[in-house]
Amino acid sequence: EDKVVQSPLSLVVHEGDTVTLNCSYEVTNFRSLLWYKQEKKAPTFLFMLTSSGIEKKSGRLSSILDKKELFSILNITATQTGDSAIYLCAVDGSLRGSTLGRLYFGRGTQLTVWP
Amino acid sequence: DTEVTQTPKHLVMGMTNKKSLKCEQHMGHRAMYWYKQKAKKPPELMFVYSYEKLSINESVPSRFSPECPNSSLLNLHLHALQPEDSALYLCASSQDRGGGGEQFFGPGTRLTVL
Numbered sequence: 696e697d698k699v700v701q702s703p704l705s706l707v708v709h710e711g712d713t714v715t716l717n718c719s720y721e722v723t724n725f726r727s728l729l730w731y732k733q734e735k736k737a738p739t740f741l742f743m744l745t746s747s748g749i750e751k752k753s754g755r756l757s758s759i760l761d762k763k764e765l766f767s768i769l770n771i772t773a774t775q776t777g778d779s780a781i782y783l784c785a786v787d788g789s790l791r792g793s794t795l796g797r798l799y800f801g802r803g804t805q806l807t808v809w810p
Numbered sequence: 811d812t813e814v815t816q817t818p819k820h821l822v823m824g825m826t827n828k829k830s831l832k833c834e835q836h837m838g839h840r841a842m843y844w845y846k847q848k849a850k851k852p853p854e855l856m857f858v859y860s861y862e863k864l865s866i867n868e869s870v871p872s873r874f875s876p877e878c879p880n881s882s883l884l885n886l887h888l889h890a891l892q893p894e895d896s897a898l899y900l901c902a903s904s905q906d907r908g909g910g911g912e913q914f915f916g917p918g919t920r921l922t923v924l
Contacts, residue, residue, distance in 0.1 A: 729912060736917045737917050
């Protein structure tokens with residue numbers, strides 16, 4: 696049973712479009728939520744969110760967390776072909792009975808940006 | 811130095827071979843991780859080391875044997891693997907003493923088992 700659910704699983708847009716990627720979660724002892732971008736190889740870190748309502752920004756990317764409703768969104772404005780990648784959401788927390796100290800990953804959103 | 815390095819980049823091995831994957835970080839991180847990632851799937855946690863001690867083993871088969879010789883190095887020893895073990899093996903590290911948190915990933919080793 697997935698504890699971190701991302702939507703959509705796949706998204707195709709044209710350059711210049713704005714996209715919103717969603718991540719909902721269900722873990723106990725929540726510590727943080729992280730977004731990663733994965734192209735051919737290893738995931739590269741984008742954001743770590745720990746507090747509700749505080750937007751994090753990096754260039755055209757931004758993200759926000761809602762700890763009451765248990766979700767986060769990742770926005771990308773003015774998309775470029777170089778944004779094509781899988782975007783992974785991960786939650787640092789624990790499930791009932793498990794040990795702290797791991798990330799629970801969602802299945803990712805495959806974003807394709809056409810020129 | 812803000813990167814995690816992994817060697818080799820690619821590895822092809824037979825089911826009777828013994829090989830090792832290596833991971834190194836010099837960021838002073840005290841938690842290190844091994845993940846396995848199959849195509850079109852998210853990374854699956856295998857092992858967590860915290861302060862050079864194994865803190866999490868996600869019921870990984872004994873043909874995978876981790877080792878943390880010191881705080882900068884993490885190895886994964888492979889023996890008698892199966893073709894279904896073919897995957898991208900990722901190492902990561904984090905500063906968090908309890909593990910989790912912001913993890914930095916290495917480039918991975920693409921393993922093929924024949």
